[in-house]
Amino acid sequence: MLARTSKNIWLRGIYPIFRKELVRRFGNKRWITSFVIWMSLTAVPTISLVIGGGFSPSENQGIGLLTLFLWLSTLPMSIGTIVISQGTIIEEKLTQTLLWICSKPLSRSAFILGKFSAYSVFIAVIMLGIPAIFIGITSIVLGININLLLGYFGSILMIYLLLLFLLALTLMLGAFFKRISSVTAISLIVYISGASLNVNKYLRLIEPYSFAALQRYAVETAAGSFPIQALFAMGITALLIVIFLFIASWQMERYEF
Amino acid sequence: MTQPDLIISTNNLTKNYRRKSVVDKLNLAVPRGSICGFLGPNGAGKSTTIKLLLGLVKPTSGDGAILGKNIVRDSVSIRDKVGFLAQEPRFYEYLTARETLRFVASFFFKGSNSQIESRIDEIIYTVGLDGKADRPIKGFSGGERQRLGIAQAAINDPELIILDEPASALDPLGRRDMLQIIESFRGRSTVFYSTHILDDVQRVSDMVVILNNGKLIAQGSIQELLAGNRSQFHITVRGDGLQIKDKLNNISWIQTIKIEPGVPDVNNHRTSKLQVNVNNPITAENELLRLVIADNETVVTEFGRTSYELEDIFVDLVEGETKNAC
Numbered sequence: 268m269l270a271r272t273s274k275n276i277w278l279r280g281i282y283p284i285f286r287k288e289l290v291r292r293f294g295n296k297r298w299i300t301s302f303v304i305w306m307s308l309t310a311v312p313t314i315s316l317v318i319g320g321g322f323s324p325s326e327n328q329g330i331g332l333l334t335l336f337l338w339l340s341t342l343p344m345s346i347g348t349i350v351i352s353q354g355t356i357i358e359e360k361l362t363q364t365l366l367w368i369c370s371k372p373l374s375r376s377a378f379i380l381g382k383f384s385a386y387s388v389f390i391a392v393i394m395l396g397i398p399a400i401f402i403g404i405t406s407i408v409l410g411i412n413i414n415l416l417l418g419y420f421g422s423i424l425m426i427y428l429l430l431l432f433l434l435a436l437t438l439m440l441g442a443f444f445k446r447i448s449s450v451t452a453i454s455l456i457v458y459i460s461g462a463s464l465n466v467n468k469y470l471r472l473i474e475p476y477s478f479a480a481l482q483r484y485a486v487e488t489a490a491g492s493f494p495i496q497a498l499f500a501m502g503i504t505a506l507l508i509v510i511f512l513f514i515a516s517w518q519m520e521r522y523e524f
Numbered sequence: 525m526t527q528p529d530l531i532i533s534t535n536n537l538t539k540n541y542r543r544k545s546v547v548d549k550l551n552l553a554v555p556r557g558s559i560c561g562f563l564g565p566n567g568a569g570k571s572t573t574i575k576l577l578l579g580l581v582k583p584t585s586g587d588g589a590i591l592g593k594n595i596v597r598d599s600v601s602i603r604d605k606v607g608f609l610a611q612e613p614r615f616y617e618y619l620t621a622r623e624t625l626r627f628v629a630s631f632f633f634k635g636s637n638s639q640i641e642s643r644i645d646e647i648i649y650t651v652g653l654d655g656k657a658d659r660p661i662k663g664f665s666g667g668e669r670q671r672l673g674i675a676q677a678a679i680n681d682p683e684l685i686i687l688d689e690p691a692s693a694l695d696p697l698g699r700r701d702m703l704q705i706i707e708s709f710r711g712r713s714t715v716f717y718s719t720h721i722l723d724d725v726q727r728v729s730d731m732v733v734i735l736n737n738g739k740l741i742a743q744g745s746i747q748e749l750l751a752g753n754r755s756q757f758h759i760t761v762r763g764d765g766l767q768i769k770d771k772l773n774n775i776s777w778i779q780t781i782k783i784e785p786g787v788p789d790v791n792n793h794r795t796s797k798l799q800v801n802v803n804n805p806i807t808a809e810n811e812l813l814r815l816v817i818a819d820n821e822t823v824v825t826e827f828g829r830t831s832y833e834l835e836d837i838f839v840d841l842v843e844g845e846t847k848n849a850c
Binding site for chain 2: 269270271272276279280282283286287291362363364366367369370371372373374523524
């Protein structure tokens with residue numbers, strides 16, 4: 268006798284969606300291609316820049332490696348997050364596979380959360396995790412104090428939070444729009460605008476508490492100092508992620524076929 | 525019929541798009557265990573009704589229940605017990621048929637993989653996809669996609685299977701196979717399927733629901749619908765038939781008589797065919813022929829009750845409804 272899945276209505280169907288997206292990203296050795304791409308875009312250029320000038324193991328070079336990685340890699344990872352997730356909902360709308368899967372016992376919240384979870388895992392492992400670990404190990408080889416790695420770990424969490432913010436934003440926009448270009452454009456505008464908050468003297472006041480400051484805080488933390496505003500920025504970013512996911516679920520609930 | 529006997533019931537279910545009613549105060553009553561054909565011309569509102577039943581579209585007003593559960597509040601629970609095949613089913617092209625069924629099964633089942641795999645094998649065999657189950661869907665023909673569509677709709681052994689135009693894009697052989705698959709669900713699941721192929725409905729369905737311009741114009745068993753109140757008898761008599769027509773016109777249970785030329789008899793004499801509409805078919809069956817042959821001058825060459833095809837009923841109902849609406 269086959270066992271039926273649980274009756275939790277709110278999250279009903281989250282596992283099939285999560286698993287399907289994971290298989291799509293990792294299955295059939297696709298992860299190898301992604302791994303090579305993200306190592307080439309982030310870890311390899313950083314190491315080349317630091318060690319290319321001459322291999323002289325020291326704590327300073329180790330710290331330089333960590334901070335340079337955080338400076339250089341955040342931009343491609345942010346744009347990469349938007350690019351990989353821009354079509355995940357819209358393609359399902361356009362190909363009408365959304366009608367098919369929504370005719371199964373799948374709650375709309377589970378649809379959004381299943382996708383969000385799978386992409387979060389992909390970002391955590393392939394896009395950010397492995398390159399970050401590789402850089403961390405290289406910095407130890409260069410002679411960095413192990414205690415500094417704790418700060419580096421905190422920095423990676425901040426960058427991860429920034430990427431999750433962009434992921435949640437892109438998913439939310441995907442729930443509203445029918446064109447991938449609209450989603451990409453708005454997500455990029457939000458990201459670039461965040462990075463440009465310092466240009467305006469009034470907006471400069473909110474910048475320290477926004478997602479846009481996370482990259483700066485990450486670099487400072489990796490270098491050994493942890494500004495207290497970073498906690499506010501992290502909290503506000505986490506709250507915005509929750510709000511975006513809630514709005515995306517609400518919009519999907521309203522979506523009619 | 526009581527509520528528990530009904531697997532689908534709706535109460536003034538209405539859906540408007542920009543003030544235009546696509547489904548208008550629909551009151552469906554589909555009994556458990558039946559194979560119900562859902563008929564209507566293109567644009568009648570069949571697909572919208574199906575989407576309303578599955579919670580994929582929200583009603584403007586009215587409500588409905590499937591398996592006693594509310595179609596708006598309990599749509600996730602309903603979809604747990606229902607299988608659905610869309611009009612033009614779309615699947616993930618990069619998956620094989622088996623992977624697709626595995627994906628769908630994971631919405632319903634957990635635990636033992638071997639049991640799930642054996643259920644998948646069983647359903648693949650039922651729909652005749654064995655041998656093709658490990659091919660990517662992107663290479664599938666229309667008929668194979670439709671078979672896969674039925675398989676994914678039935679993987680959870682649903683109490684109700686809803687199929688939206690399952691045979692419309694198939695060739696005659698594909699249609700025949702599809703009807704056999706639908707027939708195979710008899711006794712296990714209720715099947716509610718929309719179509720505009722009337723011949724198919726008459727072959728496999730127990731009951732029909734007819735929709736036109738979003739309004740319900742008929743529902744009931746095929747036999748009820750075919751019998752209806754359209755009781756017509758035909759009598760072929762030698763000659764012009766005017767004399768017997770005059771005589772029959774005085775009978776109270778005869779409504780109208782229409783005469784048209786008949787086929788010449790064995791001696792090549794002229795004949796006339798009288799189409800007699802009656803309001804009491806039982807009395808007519810007992811007495812009509814007796815009344816005609818009581819007239820010594822009338823020679824009857826043929827007599828019978830006119831039989832109808834579903835198509836006749838459908839055309840009459842839809843045309844009648846359309847004229848009324850005008």
